[in-house]
Amino acid sequence: MSMIRFLLQRALYSIFVLLGLSVVIFVIARIMPGDPARMAVGARAPQWVVDRLREQMHLNDPVAVQYYFWLKDAMKGDFGLSLITQRPVTNDIREFLPASLELALYAAILEAVFGIGLGIVSARYKDTWIDNLGRLISYAGIVTPSYIFAIFFILLFGFALKWFPIIGRVSEDVAMPKTITGLVTIDALIQGQFQTFFNALWHIILPSFSLAMGSIAQAARITRSSMADNLTKDYIANMRAMGVSEKAIMSRFLLKPSLIPTISILGLDIASILSVAFIVESIFNWPGLARYGMNAMLYKDLNAISAVILVFGATFAIMNIVVDIIVAQLDPRIRLRAAKGD
């Protein structure tokens, strides 16, 4: 029961944070020089059209009133028209978000598998050459920004070795599956088009690896150090004294509590991957939301900018809550504390 209350509190708080974020975005949008109405209709439209539009957009009202109207529309999912695409921003988001989500999903899988895997191996063989190699790799991963990985991967695996395609979501001669979820690999699987599935999988490997490298490294480091930390705890010494095998200690008693910090980081990483992917998305010509947002910024498309940032903020908030739930499941202490209601 109290877990639900705890989650409700978190959700309410997230809404507060998002409202605050919307104020920040609104303020940013208003610093911009130039008349939004004039920009919406173009330089050649007569002045009376601009004046009427100003009236309609509430631009003659005080800023607080403008914010009220903007927020009212935003709550209904109406962010106005995009200057670039001339379509409702909401439609654009619906079109571009799935590609980003798919990228983030695969990055998350890679991060979980390789990050945690590398961390466990490093902790298991602590202070041997395997551990040192693992740490070296994680270091390289942490310090290299994702777009630089993208460039190196394209050169190595795309051009030199020709193992992976470097552009788009599927090859040109492959038809896109009918949109159900918008995630091409999943849509293809649902409809049983295995060839399309593998083709799409092939396309997503390089971009998702580029995005995940940093987080893989981070996850490996955190898993390693938290396992190494827990290894010195009394309960492990106790297990050893009782004659529990090293393997059982590792897999059954050490891993679960050690994953808690990794999972907290992993969740937030996924949310931030979604939004900072814009360079990687444009390098791989990936039709994602981050790239759309970046173009919106370059063309000063205010409606689109505001909406995209709010979507990213919402993703962050949701991921935060998801992480809380998972961590509470993994850590009985948090569960109990929530149940007791403190």
Place this chain on the structure above:
Amino acid sequence: MDAPMNSLPNNTHIDVETILRIQKISRKEEIGRNWYKFSRNPISVVGLLVVITVILLATFAPYVAPYPTHAGPYTDFANAKKPPNWTYLLGTDQIGRDILSRIIFGMRSSLLMAVVVLSLVVPPGVLLGLIAGYYHGTWIDTVIMRLTDIFLAVPPLILALAVASVLKPNLWNSMMAISLMWWPWYTRLVYGLATTLRNEYFVTAAEVTGASTAHILFREIFPNTVSPILTKMSIDVAWVIIIGSMLSFVGLGVQPPEPSLGTMIADGAKYLPDQWWIAVFPALAIVVIVLGFNLLGDGISDMFASEDA
């Protein structure tokens, strides 16, 4: 302050000068000890050397760059897209400018950006964190930390991009944009430390003796937060450089013909894979700089960590 003096036997005489001399010696010893701890790890020393080299190269760019004029509006189409050779060690770009020279000048704007952003961001961020942490549980805490949460709701890069996009694109505005979004990280870091430090006995002691709030914040609590702040700053230099390069990659940072690593990579990416050196060398330069500052940061944090152990 008087207490330890009174506890000395009456016949002991210690003059102020001796105390000051002892303090001076112990300060010197402390620096020596810290340096010893730092230099025990060769990797930290490598980091320090990389950082020093980068700083020197960037500072004296006009004197060390082989072709300083190539950092400006220079074209030499006869020598465009030349692969690395003895005249141009790292090759030339699409309009014939020496890539090595441009990297050295690019590091200059990267470092300038990091220095400006951190000096704009750290003081207010730390101050707010100290205040919120010291007044933990009051409305001051609530206001500051809720504001911080709002700014932390999306990655700082995104808001920085948004701000940079509405301003005129140039180096200074991109620094402003990054700074506006960066302070909350310091506030949160210092807040976490200050909330525990405020319960320490030395803080209570200062409160009891009637020390001013400013004294407690800056002389009692703040000195204990310096090492995590320094560690974070060293790693943040790297982050600011990365984010700055991403801003200029998309055209919202340093404007051509001013060289910047991000712009060089963005331009070079168009010439992959045949003229790979145009993009790859600036990319490697970023990796090396970022690696250097991270190693240094780790070294600093190890140095302070072993002190507690």
